[in-house]
Structures are given as C-alpha cells and as structure tokens.
Amino acid sequence: MKEKGLLIVLSGPSGVGKGTVRKAIFSHEDTNFEYSISMTTRKPREGEVDGVDYFFKSRDEFEALIKQDKLLEYAEYVGNYYGTPIDYVKETLNSGKDVFLEIEVQGAKQVREKFPEGLFIFLAPPSLMELQSRIVTRGTESDELINNRMKEARKEIEMMNLYDYVVENDQVEAACDRIKAIVLAEHCKTSRIAPRYKKMLEVE
Numbered sequence: 001m002k003e004k005g006l007l008i009v010l011s012g013p014s015g016v017g018k019g020t021v022r023k024a025i026f027s028h029e030d031t032n033f034e035y036s037i038s039m040t041t042r043k044p045r046e047g048e049v050d051g052v053d054y055f056f057k058s059r060d061e062f063e064a065l066i067k068q069d070k071l072l073e074y075a076e077y078v079g080n081y082y083g084t085p086i087d088y089v090k091e092t093l094n095s096g097k098d099v100f101l102e103i104e105v106q107g108a109k110q111v112r113e114k115f116p117e118g119l120f121i122f123l124a125p126p127s128l129m130e131l132q133s134r135i136v137t138r139g140t141e142s143d144e145l146i147n148n149r150m151k152e153a154r155k156e157i158e159m160m161n162l163y164d165y166v167v168e169n170d171q172v173e174a175a176c177d178r179i180k181a182i183v184l185a186e187h188c189k190t191s192r193i194a195p196r197y198k199k200m201l202e203v204e
C-alpha cells in the first residue's frame, strides 16, 4: 500500500508572517509540499487571485459547503468564514504527498481531532509590538480590523501550547529553515523517507 503523506499545519496570529514564510518555503527547490488553498468569505485584497490565494465564496456558498461536509475544518474569524476543502487534502495525502495548511487556531484544533498524526507548528512573533507593526505596515486592514485581529492574536498566542512546535519568525529565511528541519525530523520519526530524498534516489 502507498505510504500516506504528512499533514503539516502552520498557525499563528494574523500578521506574524505565515503567508510570507510559506511562500518562501515553497520557493525553495527542495520543497515538496502541496499547498491546500482555503475557502473564504473575505473579500479579495488587492492583488489576490481566486483559486491561487483563496477560493473566494459568498456566505451562502460557504454555508452550503459546510452542510455538504465538504470542509475538513472551518472557523469564523473576525467576521468571515475560512475553511479547508476536505477532498483535496485527503486525495493528496493518499497519493503520498505532504499537504501544507496555513490556518488559524480554531481550525487547527479541529484538524488535530481528525488527524492526530499531523504535524502542528505555531509561528510566533518576536513581540506583540512587532506583530502590530507588521499588520500596520502590510496596509491591508482598517484600524478597526487591526484592533480586532490584535485581540484575536492574544488569544491565539495563549493557545500555542496545543502545538507540537513553536517557531519564532524573527527572520523569514531562519523561520523557513527551522520549519523544514522540523518536517524532516518528523519524516524520520514516522519512518518515512522525505520526498526530497526519494527523488534523489530516483535520479541518481
């Protein structure tokens, strides 16, 4: 039987740099994870593309997906729904590939219940001041939304002990290297050969 892939979950407060770190990891040639694109009812930000950054849905569409059990997890976060399409995750894991989810903590708790064998990593900011400065500098949120996201951030940081690992995002490349090392160690712990080395054996 084909060995299943590893489910990797990255959470952390809004603005900590999850998307930045994830994009940097995926830009590395030796990365073999598949990114699971989430569904959301949030409106697209400037430059965001449907089907690339998110699948953008209306509330009615999202609620229909919930009723049809099409989501592995979902949560309401600062007034919008966010959720992970279940079929893509299951099919990709069954094909032996690792799947990378970038989701908030309520959703991660639901995933832990369904996939206790997953790898759960919390990305932490160097400080709350730095976190706020990163959201402000990003320039995508109104002052009201920044305040709401910072309130959520405090609650989320309190929940970091539910994760297997905490990685501080002080420098993007350093955070990427830490996450990649954790994933490699997890592959060894679960007696998998990491995809990168499988590929090496096929080629040489």
Ligand SMILES: Nc1ncnc2c1ncn2[C@@H]1O[C@H](COP(=O)(O)OP(=O)(O)OP(=O)(O)O)[C@@H](O)[C@H]1O
Pocket (backbone or CB within 6 Å): 012, 013, 014, 015, 016, 017, 018, 019, 020, 021, 134, 135, 137, 138, 169, 170, 171, 172
């Ligand atoms: N290590 C870092 N040092 C300084 N700035 C950073 C670092 N990592 C990310 N940033 C910046 O912080 C801002 C927020 O990053 P990003 O959008 O990746 O956060 P996020 O955690 O994905 O946020 P959200 O959950 O709201 O989508 C961006 O402007 C990004 O360039």
Ligand SMILES: Nc1nc2c(ncn2[C@@H]2O[C@H](COP(=O)(O)O)[C@@H](O)[C@H]2O)c(=O)[nH]1
Pocket (backbone or CB within 6 Å): 012, 013, 014, 018, 038, 039, 042, 073, 074, 075, 077, 082, 083, 084, 102, 103, 104, 105, 106, 107, 108
């Ligand atoms: N529970 C889930 N949370 C998700 C998912 N996709 C993204 N997110 C998280 O939502 C917040 C806000 O995101 P933003 O793009 O509006 O800044 C952030 O923490 C994301 O990681 C998901 O599928 N499920």
